[in-house]
Amino acid sequence: MTTRPRILIAECMQEISSFNPLAGDFDNFHIERGQDMLAQDGINSSLGGALAVFRETGMDPVLTISARSGSAGILMAQAWQRLAGEVLASIAAQAGSGIDGVYFSLHGAMAAEGELDPEGYLLAETRKLIGPNVPIVISLDLHGILTDRMLKQINGVTIYHTYPHVDFASTGQRAARVLHRLVTEKIRPTIARVVIPALVRGDELITKSGCYGELIREARRLELEGVAMSAGIMIGNPFTDVPELCCQVVVATAGDAAVAEQEALRLAREFWPLRHRMQGKLISLDRAIAQASSISGPVIFTDAADATSSGATGDSNLILRGLRDAGYRKKVLAQIVDPMAAAAAHRAGVGARIDVSLGGAIDAKRFAPMHVSARVRLLSDGQARLETMKLGLEAGPTAVLEFDNFTVVVFSRTLTLLDRAMYYANGLDPTDFDLTVVKSPHTEHHMYDAWVDNNFNVDVPGATSANLKTLGHTICARPMYPLDADAGFEPRAVIYRS
DSSP states (O other): OOOOOEEEEEEEEOBBOTTOSSOBOGGGEEEEEGGGGGGGTTSSSHHHHHHHHHHHTTOEEEEEEEEEEOOBSOBOHHHHHHHHHHHHHHHHHHHTTTOOEEEEEEOSBOOBTTBSOHHHHHHHHHHHHHOTTSOEEEEEOTTSOOOHHHHTTOSEEEEOOOSSOOOHHHHHHHHHHHHHHHHHHOOOOEEEEEEEOBOOOSGGGOTTTSHHHHHHHHHHHHHHTTSOSEEEEEOOOTTSOOTTOSEEEEEEESSOHHHHHHHHHHHHHHHGGGTTTSSOOOEEHHHHHHHHHTOSSOEEEEOGGGOGGGTOOSOOOHHHHHHHHTTOOSOEEEEEEOHHHHHHHHHHOTTOEEEEEESOSSOTTTOOOEEEEEEEEEEEOOEEEOTTTOOEEEOOSEEEEEETTEEEEEESSOOOOSSSHHHHHTTOOGGGSSEEEEOSSOOOGGGTTTTOSEEEEEEOOOTTOSOGGGTOOOSSOSSOBTTSTTOOOOOOEEEEEO
């Protein structure tokens, strides 16, 4: 009787902005243990995709822990110690039970007080628990930061190939297939890494239409043609200010170091001249308002500086204030995090009129409160599900407030706002409004861009501003483009062998 390979599965995912003044806490994480992790089976998540392949290939999943958090500020030291302790205790409980391989689902852009490479720490400790010969394969967001310490622990890696991200499950599937090969064929892979001293943002990163997507398709071709076991181009999260923040090319082969190095260097050389194009193209708020007023159809104001999916606070009112002060009269739909305003609405009840302040509830240095007299249109528990991933959203007590020509959804908690889920969950359809504020640098095309007349990427301050020079990086390696206009690049591949 053939024994089914036993695959230990763990997950720890969070993306942070070092420029968010509100430190993250353990309570930000949604924890699933053991069989509860099967809640992701069949949904568009990396873990869900991997589970399908393990089932298809006759591998036996050993479920340990999944810890997922929305984006936030840097994780507090005590919270990190508890999180790391619980993740590693769950892994340790299974590590001695005949494990043939490990799949670790990670994001790659975490950071904690006292530990600026949390994923590297978790992988190093996992390696100690399972021993030197058990293969570890990880999956990462292309906005992750793959470090030297991480690479020294792993045998394989798969990276998202789409932005806006839609390939969560397929990335997990690719990771599971790589791990299956490592376990069943006893391959000793080679990974080549080329670090590129650049930070990037902007429309050219949209993989369906931008120049970054052209390079990603080359990486994907290497996988599909069997040249590489996996290949990807990571652009990091420019707001996670850590020592190894960068862009980088990663190519893994079934032991052929020369091919891995050659292809990684080729893609890095092609990437570098495009760094100028891969910067945010911003418009001033005043100009955006003036142009929006003259457009007959609906428009979007993208508030990428307050992108909660990238680690911002969600409490910026700068666009709302600018629209009101400029006398913009068309119908506006927006979202904001303000627990005190939400609580006041819940105390007053639907239909009541309340005087409240909106904005600046968390990032008070950037955003001053804006006083409004509003009618409470609707109250909810703040529950919803992301449109693509189908993972749950929890905003806490939520209220829809109306004042003048503005309709604002007010949340009690910072949460991921990268689609329309929270508008829909609170009875609002963006197509009913002339101007919708979107707190995400990019969304899937059909969500907004397919039907609006224009999408204005507005230049306002925030913890995730695409105006990268304004943020104040102090930890990442320098020189780094565009923080340093004269940053140079001499491509060099570092080879990691299992």
